[in-house]
């Protein structure tokens with residue numbers, strides 16, 4: 001399980017370790033610099049020999065201190081090293097200052113203003129050690145200068161970011177930028193200069209996995225710097241964010257279909273039934289013992305013509321649903337995909353929520369409440385999962401979405417994690433806020449990011465109906481008895497694995513069909 005830390009959490013861990021007397025800040029900085037050098041050779045073994053040159057850009061804090069260590073260690077390995085400093089050497093914090101002084105015995109320090117791109121890239125490696133977890137405001141002109149130098153049109157150099165790419169907030173993953181009263185157009189102009197490698201310490205930072213994080217980090221390598229793994233010293237008010245991982249087991253115990261639950265998925269009317277069938281098939285493949293599609297009379301023929309293992313039951317309106325839910329064997333309900341946003345959708349949602357059954361609400365079941373989200377929040381309960389994408393999230397939580405969309409001007413800035421957590425508290429249930437950086441938050445404070453980035457990139461998932469399958473996966477797991485947070489996390493993780501298993505050309509129908517192979521890979 002990978003834990004992702006905020007700047008404050010990382011600082012608390014470092015502080016506690018230093019105060020315990022077991023390690024000094026200087027030792028941590030030395031190990032950080034060593035970690036960067038190790039990572040460079042692991043990533044580019046061809047740099048072990050030959051004429052090698054590094055350009056190291058150092059900032060005014062301890063991130064800069066790490067840079068001076070890297071410069072010295074590469075110099076010891078007979079690299080030619082050029083160092084540029086942003087800011088005043090006299091104002092460096094003590095550990096950084098000590099490493100600055102060790103470096104000036106070996107080489108020169110130039111002002112960052114003199115750093116320009118020569119004709120072509122002349123160094124084997126460029127090290128960005130300007131700002132890390134201490135970034136507190138936009139880097140303004142410096143950013144523009146670097147943006148010009150590292151302009152991708154010139155071809156990407158081996159650019160290594162120490163801890164975080166400078167300018168990117170380590171909590172939210174956004175590039176900090178000057179405030180503007182006007183909302184920036186979507187998508188935001190991407191002013192990120194791309195590192196090929198980001199070497200971070202102890203644990204990845206939350207911002208590496210959110211918003212611009214992946215685009216700017218390239219690849220994240222975590223180096224141990226000897227800090228304790230005991231998180232007792234962390235601020236308690238918010239738990240640590242984790243990378244989602246599957247909490248799944250094979251079907252155990254009684255070999256009877258009813259032992260694995262019975263999911264009910266509600267279909268839309270005639271002509272809008274495919275989404276619910278995708279969800280239903282997802283629920284069945286993921287292991288619910290039985291799945292029934294509840295269909296209005298108008299869509300019975302259409303659904304009957306397209307179902308085999310999934311069962312079909314006519315359910316007309318809230319009254320019909322109330323009667324069906326008297327059968328307690330329906331132990332998980334999924335509604336929203338293709339349901340439509342008419343008044344009876346609201347009645348169906350309210351009926352399901354009053355029945356107090358594990359429930360997944362997606363798509364139209366959420367959009368229907370755009371005008372009156374409080375009605376929905378009043379009835380959602382702890383056994384629910386809601387799965388909004390960005391647009392649905394904005395309709396249900398407009399004030400939260402506005403905070404998230406506002407330009408990040410000071411660090412650490414409001415993040416998608418903060419937004420999902422706030423939404424979960426308001427909704428009183430698990431919120432799965434979709435994206436390549438899906439954030440899953442439980443009102444009890446647990447939070448994870450299901451990343452479809454870096455080595456789990458799955459761009460093929462952006463295809464019609466894939467969200468419907470996810471809603472089905474989660475409801476199928478809930479029918480199997482998974483608690484909402486575990487169901488959401490596991491369902492989202494498997495969803496990405498299925499997309500990766502299939503690869504290019506994926507359409508929504510393919511997703512659930514990959515589950516058997518993914519389960520086999522997991523040894524289930």
Ligand SMILES: NC(=O)C1=CN([C@@H]2O[C@H](COP(=O)(O)OP(=O)(O)OC[C@H]3O[C@@H](n4cnc5c(N)ncnc54)[C@H](OP(=O)(O)O)[C@@H]3O)[C@@H](O)[C@H]2O)[C@@H](O)CC1
Pocket residue numbers: 014025028029030032059060061062063064065066093130131132133134135136137138139140162163164201225
């Ligand atoms: N602590 C440890 O033991 C270890 C720490 N380690 C390393 O330290 C890093 C954290 O160090 P850090 O806290 O000193 O923060 P850092 O990112 O260097 O920047 C702070 C400086 O930048 C300034 N500043 C901020 N924004 C600015 C802007 N836009 N434009 C201009 N200035 C700006 C800010 O000024 P201020 O906001 O105070 O005015 C302050 O002077 C961490 O990422 C890791 O690499 C490792 O060695 C392991 C051991």
Ligand SMILES: [K+]
Pocket residue numbers: 063128129130131132161162163164165166
């Ligand atoms: K950096």
